[in-house]
Amino acid sequence: MYFLSKFIWVFLSPLNFLIIFLLFGFFLKQLNFKIFSKFIFIFCFCFFIIIGFFPTGQFLLFKLEHQYQPLEVLPKEIDGLIVLGGPSSAGLTAIYDQVHFNDGGERLTEAVLVIKKNQPRKIIFSGGSSKQNFESSHAFVAKKFFHEMGINTNNIYFEYKSRNTYENILYSKKIINPKKNEKWIIITSSFHMLRAMKVSDKLEWSLIPYPVDYRTANNFSGFRFSFNLLNNINNFDLALHEYVGLVSYYLLGRTNEIL
Numbered sequence: 001m002y003f004l005s006k007f008i009w010v011f012l013s014p015l016n017f018l019i020i021f022l023l024f025g026f027f028l029k030q031l032n033f034k035i036f037s038k039f040i041f042i043f044c045f046c047f048f049i050i051i052g053f054f055p056t057g058q059f060l061l062f063k064l065e066h067q068y069q070p071l072e073v074l075p076k077e078i079d080g081l082i083v084l085g086g087p088s089s090a091g092l093t094a095i096y097d098q099v100h101f102n103d104g105g106e107r108l109t110e111a112v113l114v115i116k117k118n119q120p121r122k123i124i125f126s127g128g129s130s131k132q133n134f135e136s137s138h139a140f141v142a143k144k145f146f147h148e149m150g151i152n153t154n155n156i157y158f159e160y161k162s163r164n165t166y167e168n169i170l171y172s173k174k175i176i177n178p179k180k181n182e183k184w185i186i187i188t189s190s191f192h193m194l195r196a197m198k199v200s201d202k203l204e205w206s207l208i209p210y211p212v213d214y215r216t217a218n219n220f221s222g223f224r225f226s227f228n229l230l231n232n233i234n235n236f237d238l239a240l241h242e243y244v245g246l247v248s249y250y251l252l253g254r255t256n257e258i259l
Helices: 002-011 013-029 034-052 057-063 090-095 105-120 137-149 165-176 190-202 231-249
Strands: 081-082 122-126 156-159 184-189 207-212
Touching: 002 013, 002 231, 013 034, 013 231, 034 057, 034 105, 057 190, 057 231, 081 105, 081 156, 081 165, 090 137, 105 137, 105 184, 122 137, 122 165, 137 165, 156 165, 165 190, 165 231, 184 190, 190 207, 190 231
Parallel strands: 081 122, 081 184, 122 156, 184 207
Antiparallel strands: none
């Protein structure tokens, strides 16, 4: 299922989708299906305008990110902390022997603050890779980062077998076996928090959301025409990936509801 989802996303990713549809339109044109090809070309042009010249993706991200507000006051006593992986490159970290972040490094930097300030009794970082070995996982990078920040990594469990959000929380729960009355905080990107919380609800693990890595402001200014094409398309790609994840998780029975 994991590899199938990756394969499907190749076709659903906005730029890939546009290219595939354009090629299909040219193919139909060569076969003299001019009406159908014209329709496809018009659709691709309109789709490109909507996602490229308007902040459509920013609006979709805004709707995701503000499902949960920043956690300004933490509980006085925290039983556990779970940090979801994703914001790093194990390959580049190994090559240069320097911690390499992709987008979303706040998951780790904020985790350091929580660990030092609140000293949760149990800590688990969950982040693997398709190879499912430690050296190629996000957990590998996280362990190096926490060690360099002065955190005792012997007190942290680094889960590296998970390949997606569902496995992150499922495997973590099996390892930790949390009690119902325990207070657990979960740190992940704000746009990703909704899916993580839906999964935790399905798995009957009550978690306190600590969203980080915000990509939008706390208000949406409206659909203004913009020539920042790459940023607009990247935002749309990120948002669409999350909405597709929410729908697919519901269909697969990994959550009880979509939104």
